Amino acid sequence: MTNSFGEFADAKTIMVIGSNMTEAHPVAASFIKNAVTKGAELIVVDPRRHRLVDFATTHIPLKVGSDIAFLNGLMHVLIEENIYNKEFVSSFCAGFDELKAKVKTYTPEYSSTICGIDPEIIRQLARRLAAAQPAMVCYTLGITEHTCGKNNVMSVANLQMLLGNLGKPYAGVNPLRGQNNVQGACDMGALPNVFPGYQAVTNPDMRLKFETAWKVKNLPDKVGLMIPQMMDGLVNKKVRGFYIFGENLANTEPDIKKVEHELASAEFLVCQDIFPTETTRFAHVVLPAAAWSENDGTFANSERRVSRVRTATAPPGLAMPNWWIFKQIAKRFGQNWEADSAQDLWDNEISKLAPNIGGIKYSRIEKNGLQWPCPTEDHPGTPFLHKEGRFTSGLGKFNPVDWTPPAEVPDEEYPFVLSTGRRLYHYHTRTQTGRCEGLNGLLGEETADISPEDATMLGIADKEMIKVASRRGEVIVKANVTQEVPKGLVWMAFHFRENNANWLTNPAFDPDTLTAEYKACAVKLSRIC
Amino acid sequence: MDMVKLTIDGKEVLSQMNNTILQAAQGAGIKIPTLCYHERLNPIGSCRLCVVEIEGYDNPVTSCTTPVAEGISVKTNSDRLFRMRQEVLKLLLVNHPLDCPICDKAGVCALQDLVFEYKVTNAEYLAPKKKQDSLYATSLIRYWPDRCILCLRCVTACNEIKGVRALSVINEEGAQRLSVDQEKCVSCGECLQVCPTGALTENLSPIKGRSWNVKKVPTTCTYCGCGCQLELNVFDNQIVGVTCKDDAGINRGSLCVKGRFGYEFISNDQRLTKPLIKKNGVFHEAGWEEALTLVAEKFSKIRKENGSDAIGGLTSARCTNEDNYLFQKFMRGVIGTNNLDHCARL
Ligand code: SF4
Numbered sequence: 001m002t003n004s005f006g007e008f009a010d011a012k013t014i015m016v017i018g019s020n021m022t023e024a025h026p027v028a029a030s031f032i033k034n035a036v037t038k039g040a041e042l043i044v045v046d047p048r049r050h051r052l053v054d055f056a057t058t059h060i061p062l063k064v065g066s067d068i069a070f071l072n073g074l075m076h077v078l079i080e081e082n083i084y085n086k087e088f089v090s091s092f093c094a095g096f097d098e099l100k101a102k103v104k105t106y107t108p109e110y111s112s113t114i115c116g117i118d119p120e121i122i123r124q125l126a127r128r129l130a131a132a133q134p135a136m137v138c139y140t141l142g143i144t145e146h147t148c149g150k151n152n153v154m155s156v157a158n159l160q161m162l163l164g165n166l167g168k169p170y171a172g173v174n175p176l177r178g179q180n181n182v183q184g185a186c187d188m189g190a191l192p193n194v195f196p197g198y199q200a201v202t203n204p205d206m207r208l209k210f211e212t213a214w215k216v217k218n219l220p221d222k223v224g225l226m227i228p229q230m231m232d233g234l235v236n237k238k239v240r241g242f243y244i245f246g247e248n249l250a251n252t253e254p255d256i257k258k259v260e261h262e263l264a265s266a267e268f269l270v271c272q273d274i275f276p277t278e279t280t281r282f283a284h285v286v287l288p289a290a291a292w293s294e295n296d297g298t299f300a301n302s303e304r305r306v307s308r309v310r311t312a313t314a315p316p317g318l319a320m321p322n323w324w325i326f327k328q329i330a331k332r333f334g335q336n337w338e339a340d341s342a343q344d345l346w347d348n349e350i351s352k353l354a355p356n357i358g359g360i361k362y363s364r365i366e367k368n369g370l371q372w373p374c375p376t377e378d379h380p381g382t383p384f385l386h387k388e389g390r391f392t393s394g395l396g397k398f399n400p401v402d403w404t405p406p407a408e409v410p411d412e413e414y415p416f417v418l419s420t421g422r423r424l425y426h427y428h429t430r431t432q433t434g435r436c437e438g439l440n441g442l443l444g445e446e447t448a449d450i451s452p453e454d455a456t457m458l459g460i461a462d463k464e465m466i467k468v469a470s471r472r473g474e475v476i477v478k479a480n481v482t483q484e485v486p487k488g489l490v491w492m493a494f495h496f497r498e499n500n501a502n503w504l505t506n507p508a509f510d511p512d513t514l515t516a517e518y519k520a521c522a523v524k525l526s527r528i529c
Numbered sequence: 530m531d532m533v534k535l536t537i538d539g540k541e542v543l544s545q546m547n548n549t550i551l552q553a554a555q556g557a558g559i560k561i562p563t564l565c566y567h568e569r570l571n572p573i574g575s576c577r578l579c580v581v582e583i584e585g586y587d588n589p590v591t592s593c594t595t596p597v598a599e600g601i602s603v604k605t606n607s608d609r610l611f612r613m614r615q616e617v618l619k620l621l622l623v624n625h626p627l628d629c630p631i632c633d634k635a636g637v638c639a640l641q642d643l644v645f646e647y648k649v650t651n652a653e654y655l656a657p658k659k660k661q662d663s664l665y666a667t668s669l670i671r672y673w674p675d676r677c678i679l680c681l682r683c684v685t686a687c688n689e690i691k692g693v694r695a696l697s698v699i700n701e702e703g704a705q706r707l708s709v710d711q712e713k714c715v716s717c718g719e720c721l722q723v724c725p726t727g728a729l730t731e732n733l734s735p736i737k738g739r740s741w742n743v744k745k746v747p748t749t750c751t752y753c754g755c756g757c758q759l760e761l762n763v764f765d766n767q768i769v770g771v772t773c774k775d776d777a778g779i780n781r782g783s784l785c786v787k788g789r790f791g792y793e794f795i796s797n798d799q800r801l802t803k804p805l806i807k808k809n810g811v812f813h814e815a816g817w818e819e820a821l822t823l824v825a826e827k828f829s830k831i832r833k834e835n836g837s838d839a840i841g842g843l844t845s846a847r848c849t850n851e852d853n854y855l856f857q858k859f860m861r862g863v864i865g866t867n868n869l870d871h872c873a874r875l
């Protein structure tokens with residue numbers, strides 16, 4: 001997020017796009033409700049009429065996967081009516097002419113044919129956004145989990161730059177991170193192209209820096225493989241050894257049958273986890289790890305805040321903290337890692353190597369966390385980025401993009417769109433929440449959410465078991481007939497194994513980020529009795 | 530912001546104009562007893578414990594709802610105020626059983642502390658004619674109508690903080706009690722968090738520690754990217770509950786259902802407790818030495834035969850920065866590959 005959660009409750013205008021916040025980020029959603037109570041305008045852009053819509057001034061029920069058409073439509077109006085933030089654009093942005101040329105064709109009328117929103121509503125909304133600056137835009141995986149995910153993100157950024165909604169409070173481009181430490185994992189260089197602190201592995205100076213710090217030679221200089229590429233590698237034997245640490249790929253990746261085939265093809269698979277999972281079944285060695293509350297460390301939340309995690313209880317049996325396990329294996333390769341506690345590691349190694357977080361030390365985050373960039377120990381942390389239009393690379397660059405449809409769209413045989421996500425009472429594949437009796441008691445099974453119109457058309461009764469099938473698989477699941485879902489859409493989660501949406505989802509990926517299109521594939525529904 | 534000057538207990542106090550007398554007093558380090566007031570909520574004004582006297586006015590006022598004014602002189606303690614507060618507490622105890630020995634809240638109960646402080650020893654308890662039993666909307670919270678002092682903190686928190694509006698007060702056979710809308714309640718436990726008495730208790734952990742035996746370990750929630758701050762309540766190496774400090778983190782005391790009630794997995798008996806090695810398709814328990822040596826040998830062999838890039842690793846967005854750092858250090862610095870990713874896109 002460019003901005004902070006602390007700003008939500010006092011924001012004046014908030015646009016939430018592709019984010020079912022009340023279920024996936026409940027506490028953040030409550031701040032937005034607080035803002036609405038104080039008079040803020042809330043615009044919810046989402047195919048579903050989820051609970052946050054109850055608080056919205058405007059709901060834009062666009063079609064699944066049409067975000068760019070809609071956003072380009074807004075920008076078309078802003079430029080055509082000359083109501084964009086000219087001062088911001090001329091002082092801090094580059095590439096305006098290209099943007100202008102690109103969105104020229106996206107008249108509200110044309111956008112409307114793709115996103116299904118009335119042209120007049122697009123016009124009015126653009127005018128309101130222009131009048132309302134600053135406005136915050138928040139999004140989640142409804143934006144990123146598309147084959148055009150990266151372009152979706154750029155579109156949101158284009159809009160906010162055009163409105164001048166960056167570099168100040170109550171504004172910004174704010175992706176809410178799905179998992180507790182996605183931000184931190186990226187910050188720590190858990191990616192194929194960067195060291196900790198986003199320092200490129202292809203840069204010889206950076207390699208030298210880490211070679212010196214780690215006392216090793218010849219760090220690899222080539223960008224590595226991403227998840228889907230490694231999974232392919234398991235099958236074509238380019239990847240022979242695979243180490244999965246704390247992930248349940250067998251349920252989280254699109255097209256479970258394909259994933260399981262890939263995992264089963266692994267020549268040597270190591271899994272490090274706290275429970276046996278669908279994925280550990282394929283392992284050759286399983287290493288038992290200490291859980292969240294049995295380990296010291298830090299997490300970085302969506303607003304770049306590094307906060308402490310502390311040991312509360314001892315791990316069961318022989319389970320050991322992750323750091324201990326990694327250190328022991330490294331030792332067997334002849335490397336002796338010095339750091340002997342999370343604090344030692346952070347204070348004396350990590351924070352010294354990643355300039356962005358150089359000023360964050362355990363002693364400073366005892367009570368509350370600190371938000372990076374925080375380069376020095378007297379730096380107070382950074383609640384919002386790009387202050388006064390200062391972008392990392394000089395000017396903020398517009399990246400005009402065209403709308404592209406999802407990889408698989410409904411047809412005669414598979415006439416419904418399946419979109420997926422999370423529900424309030426569970427988390428991902430339920431490795432943890434499925435072992436919480438209290439939470440299971442609140443939600444014990446998966447449902448396929450469908451609209452009353454479609455239910456009537458197909459003669460499906462509420463709570464009846466139905467079959468949902470895609471080109472990749474089929475599941476039997478309980479129908480949940482709800483007004484939240486528009487006609488033509490089926491919505492499911494990936495919490496439960498038997499009727500996990502990922503038996504159905506399409507392993508089509510964004511070409512750059514290789515994020516899977518969890519939000520759109522084609523399915524058919526049928527009664528089973 | 531405009532400031533006003535007033536006197537509280539003879540002390541000159543400077544306060545923002547839109548403050549209440551209670552806030553001005555708190556700002557000056559003067560303590561006024563309260564029950565229904567809560568920093569995170571708009572003043573409720575239901576308990577009348579926070580009464581103070583203002584010079585020149587006959588009747589005491591509730592300080593949590595009365596704004597400051599220039600030049601007023603406030604008294605927070607007098608025999609009359611003491612008696613009034615004692616009276617309030619006595620009235621509460623008429624309907625509130627002194628079942629402190631079996632109450633989860635014993636030791637951290639605002640009512641218990643006040644009754645002790647105001648030396649209320651002779652309260653007459655009128656047991657309800659009929660045993661009041663009422664189910665809460667969520668199985669995770671238990672409501673004890675007898676203990677409820679109807680301060681309305683819970684109702685206000687559910688409305689103001691969560692915007693859920695699941696709670697209301699109803700009249701039943703002459704007695705008032707809470708009513709929860711099953712459809713609306715999302716089991717977040719905000720009501721539980723703000724209840725000053727034992728009228729709402731956590732109904733999940735089979736083991737309960739007394740408040741003074743429970744260790745509270747502050748940490749960051751393990752679920753979503755909000756990063757809420759919470760306190761794990763630990764008793765006998767087990768997590769027996771989750772609480773929250775009002776002033777910590779982005780969440781300021783607020784949590785959702787997963788953060789507050791999603792801790793049971795830690796002590797689940799399916800936890801992996803020993804390294805496992807698969808032989809002929811079946812897992813066998815092993816010691817660390819054997820398992821780690823096997824991992825190192827296999828990876829070395831593959832690397833020797835096909836180079837470092839024949840090995841890949843996936844790390845976890847669920848684990849700490851430190852663990853993620855070490856995993857990438859291992860893949861890059863030990864194995865020698867950048868084939869390294871995590872589930873960022875999920
Ligand atoms: S349940 Fe607790 S917070 Fe709610 S009215 Fe009763 S005593 Fe007050």
Ligand code: SF4
Pocket residue numbers: 666667686687691693694695696709713714715716717718719720721
């Ligand atoms: S658990 Fe949450 S939603 Fe339910 S009544 Fe309490 S505060 Fe309201």
Ligand code: SF4
Pocket residue numbers: 025026027028750751752753754755756757780783784785786787788789
């Ligand atoms: S308490 Fe709920 S909202 Fe807060 S971090 Fe945990 S899961 Fe997210």
Ligand code: FES
Pocket residue numbers: 562563564565566573574575576577578579580591592593594
């Ligand atoms: S604290 Fe003021 S009336 Fe309850």
